Amino acid sequence: MQYKLLSLLTFLFFSFWLLGQNEPMHNFNLQTSFLIEIPGADLADRYGANNKFEFKLEYASPSLLAYYIKAGLRINQNVREDVLASLRTSDGFLIGVNGFYADVFGRQRGYDIGIGIDKLISIKKQYLRIGLGTSYITHFVKLVDDSQSIPQIIGDSGHYFDRFTSGFGLEENIQYQYNYNNNRAGFIFGFQFGQFFTKEHRYKLLPTGTPERRIDLFFGIKATYLMPIYTFEKGQTIYY
Numbered sequence: 001m002q003y004k005l006l007s008l009l010t011f012l013f014f015s016f017w018l019l020g021q022n023e024p025m026h027n028f029n030l031q032t033s034f035l036i037e038i039p040g041a042d043l044a045d046r047y048g049a050n051n052k053f054e055f056k057l058e059y060a061s062p063s064l065l066a067y068y069i070k071a072g073l074r075i076n077q078n079v080r081e082d083v084l085a086s087l088r089t090s091d092g093f094l095i096g097v098n099g100f101y102a103d104v105f106g107r108q109r110g111y112d113i114g115i116g117i118d119k120l121i122s123i124k125k126q127y128l129r130i131g132l133g134t135s136y137i138t139h140f141v142k143l144v145d146d147s148q149s150i151p152q153i154i155g156d157s158g159h160y161f162d163r164f165t166s167g168f169g170l171e172e173n174i175q176y177q178y179n180y181n182n183n184r185a186g187f188i189f190g191f192q193f194g195q196f197f198t199k200e201h202r203y204k205l206l207p208t209g210t211p212e213r214r215i216d217l218f219f220g221i222k223a224t225y226l227m228p229i230y231t232f233e234k235g236q237t238i239y240y
Contacts, residue, residue: 025064025120027231031056033224035192037074040217042198046163047108047139048078052220064120066129072112074139079106083141083161087152096149104150110139114171127177129188137196137216138166160202165214169196175222184231188224193217 033054039047051074058068084104088094096102116133140162143153153161175190200212 025060026062027060027228029058029060029066030227030229031058031068031070031188031224032227033188033222035220035222037192037218037220040219042214043139043216043218044080046079046081046141047076048080050074050076050078050108050110054222054224056224058118060120064122064127066118066120066131067116068118068133069115070113070133070135072114074108074110074112076108077105079108079141081141081163083143083163084153087150094150096147097151098147098149100147100149102145102147102149104153105144107142107144108139109142110137112137116171118173120177126179129173129175129177129190131171131173131175133171133173134168135171135194135196136166136168137194137198138164139216140164162202164201165198165216166201167196167198167214167216169194169198169216171195173222175224177226184228186226188222188226190222192220192222194220 031054033052033056035052035054037050037052039049052072053075054070054072056068056070058066060066082088083106084094094102094104112135114133114135116131118129118131121128121130143161145153148154171192171194173190173192175188175192177186177188179186194217196216196218198214198216200214
């Protein structure tokens with residue numbers, strides 16, 4: 001049974017691969033994406049689901065391989081970890097310098113940059129994308145104190161509580177690309193996954209007093225608009 005399943009998958013892969021060779025692409029594309037991501041592992045203890053905006057520049061070669069560089073911004077209002085627990089009273093309140101209760105809100109912020117490669121498999125003039133890349137990510141808690149009554153988090157002092165974390169990891173994606181306008185633009189829909197090995201940088205405020213090694217996971221649903229910004233003429237060659 002396993003042998004038959006492996007044979008079937010191998011046959012389908014090479015069939016799609018051969019089909020893909022009949023519709024060469026050769027252009028530079030700009031992708032603008034919106035993602036909804038669910039956190040996993042250590043990341044899920046700190047944040048809820050987040051939104052992400054991603055921008056990607058890619059070179060799509062005639063061999064249906066797309067090489068890209070990208071940058072992204074993550075935002076989220078659902079911060080689960082109480083980073084100000086050490087400043088709260090026994091009743092769980094924050095007291096400002098004016099003697100009144102203070103409301104402080106946490107917001108997730110994060111950035112990433114990365115590179116990678118997608119394989120495009122042609123299916124009836126559309127494409128299935130399967131990709132692998134590597135990225136450097138950061139994430140931290142932005143503290144919002146509208147009353148400005150908690151001096152420990154005003155200005156640069158707030159960096160001690162922001163749980164700034166960064167690290168490297170892998171990202172995979174599987175997506176469907178729908179082309180229109182004579183293959184010069186299109187929409188891409190699919191899934192993106194990330195596994196990152198990160199480190200806490202504000203470790204002096206942690207109970208252990210040492211850097212915390214983390215595993216941060218992302219599971220994302222992704223929608224993209226693809227816009228070619230330069231298309232090579234047939235037979236045109238790039239010289240390195």
